[in-house]
Amino acid sequence: MSSYQAAFKVWRGDAGGGGLRDFQVEVNDGEVVLDIIHRLQATQAPDLAVRWNCKAGKCGSCSAEINGRPRLLCMTRMSVFDRAETITVTPLRAFPVVRDLVTDVSFNYAKAREVPAFVPPKGLAPGEYRMGQRDVERSQEFRKCIECFLCQDTCHVVRDHEENKTAFAGPRFLMRVAELDMHPLDAAQEAGIDRKRTAQEEHGLGYCNITKCCTEVCPEGIKITDNALIPLKERVVDRQYDPLVWLGNKIRRRPEA
Ligand code: SF4
Ligand code: SF4
Ligand code: FES
Numbered sequence: 313m314s315s316y317q318a319a320f321k322v323w324r325g326d327a328g329g330g331g332l333r334d335f336q337v338e339v340n341d342g343e344v345v346l347d348i349i350h351r352l353q354a355t356q357a358p359d360l361a362v363r364w365n366c367k368a369g370k371c372g373s374c375s376a377e378i379n380g381r382p383r384l385l386c387m388t389r390m391s392v393f394d395r396a397e398t399i400t401v402t403p404l405r406a407f408p409v410v411r412d413l414v415t416d417v418s419f420n421y422a423k424a425r426e427v428p429a430f431v432p433p434k435g436l437a438p439g440e441y442r443m444g445q446r447d448v449e450r451s452q453e454f455r456k457c458i459e460c461f462l463c464q465d466t467c468h469v470v471r472d473h474e475e476n477k478t479a480f481a482g483p484r485f486l487m488r489v490a491e492l493d494m495h496p497l498d499a500a501q502e503a504g505i506d507r508k509r510t511a512q513e514e515h516g517l518g519y520c521n522i523t524k525c526c527t528e529v530c531p532e533g534i535k536i537t538d539n540a541l542i543p544l545k546e547r548v549v550d551r552q553y554d555p556l557v558w559l560g561n562k563i564r565r566r567p568e569a
Contacts, residue, residue, distance in 0.1 A: 315340045318390070319398040320348065324360065326411045332400065333357075339390050345401065346374055346385040349413070361412035369531055372460035376413050377402045382462040382529045385413075404465040420461050423481045426514070427488050428507075431499040447496050453539060454491040456532040457484065463526035463536055469519045480516035483526035483536045489515055490540035493547065508548035517545060 318339045321332040335356060337348050346364055353360050365371035367386045374385040379400050393399055407415040433441075464482040465471065481489070492498050493507040500507050511517045522545070524537040534540075 316395055318348065318393075318395065320352070321398060321400040322349075322352065322357075322360070322413070323402040324357075324412050325409065327409055330409070330412075332402075343390050344386055345378055345383075345388045345390065345399070348390065348399075349385060349401065361410070361414045363414045370458055372458035375404055375460045375462050375465065377404060377465075382465045384460060384462070384531050387531055404461070406465040406467075406471045407461075417461050417464075419477060420459070420464055420482070420484065423485045423515075424488070426481065427485055427492070428500065428505050428510075430492060430495065431503045431505065433497050433499045434502070436497075441497055443496055447494070450539070451491050451495060453534055454487050456534055457487070458532060459484070460531060462529045462531065466525050466529045467520075468523065468525065469516070476516070476519060480519045483520070483541065486511065486515055486517055486520065486544065487534070487536050487540040489517075490544040493544060508544075511544055511548050517541070517548065520545070 315338055317336050320335045320337055322335060324330050324333045335352055337351055337356075339348060344367075346362075346367060349360070349362050353362070362374070362376075362385070364374040364386060367374075369384055369387040372384075375382065376385050377383070378385070378388055380402070382404065385401070401413065403409050403413050404415045404417070407417050407419060410416050432438075461484065464484050467483055469476050469480050470482060489507055489511045492500065493511070498507075520537075520541055522537050522542055527535055527537045530536060
């Protein structure tokens with residue numbers, strides 16, 4: 313086994329302020345960034361706060377930014393970095409810092425509560441639901457979400473614009489609206505819930521300009537933009553208030569005209 317010393321800059325502080333601190337830490341073959349953070353805690357900074365749970369990319373709690381990119385600490389291998397490189401680890405930028413690498417992600421829980429749950433169809437008991445395999449597979453992709461909120465952190469609509477947070481649910485929850493809206497058994501409409509209208513008017517779908525940054529950071533490889541947000545825009549959006557989709561349709565139609 314080979315080991316080396318790596319240079320790290322780790323953000324330390326709390327809601328009142330803080331800054332990057334320099335560390336030299338041992339790295340061994342096969343380690344991930346979370347191993348290094350744990351070694352730092354064990355050897356140099358016992359009070360360094362970091363949130364983690366599974367160390368397997370499944371609980372979604374170890375989200376942070378590594379060299380400015382939103383990533384899971386437990387799924388980022390040290391081998392992807394040059395040994396001479398200084399690795400910077402900072403808390404998620406879009407959410408308030410609690411301490412060190414731990415942020416307060418309650419914004420996301422509030423947004424989750426704003427999306428009405430699946431409305432069961434009348435006259436069918438659980439166990440009697442039937443869906444086409446294609447519909448099952450379509451929503452299955454979205455259900456791989458581990459709620460790491462890396463997509464929420466990276467989306468430029470809120471990343472540097474705190475003022476947009478009240479009006480924008482973020483990619484994770486727009487994806488949830490899309491999932492429910494394409495669910496063949498969801499009886500929201502009959503219950504007086506217009507998911508298409510609320511997507512636009514209450515969850516801020518119109519703010520999304522389909523840059524795909526959310527898709528790029530998703531550790532589950534969910535095609536958030538292509539498979540959830542764009543189809544939702546296409547189904548939902550009235551051309552008069554979303555010129556982007558209107559224009560897109562025009563351009564796409566032109567060659568056939
Ligand atoms: S595609 Fe939309 S939701 Fe995703 S990062 Fe871009 S603006 Fe945000
Ligand atoms: S959609 Fe992907 S990036 Fe967003 S919270 Fe779920 S797993 Fe994380
Ligand atoms: S510790 Fe669970 S996803 Fe990283």
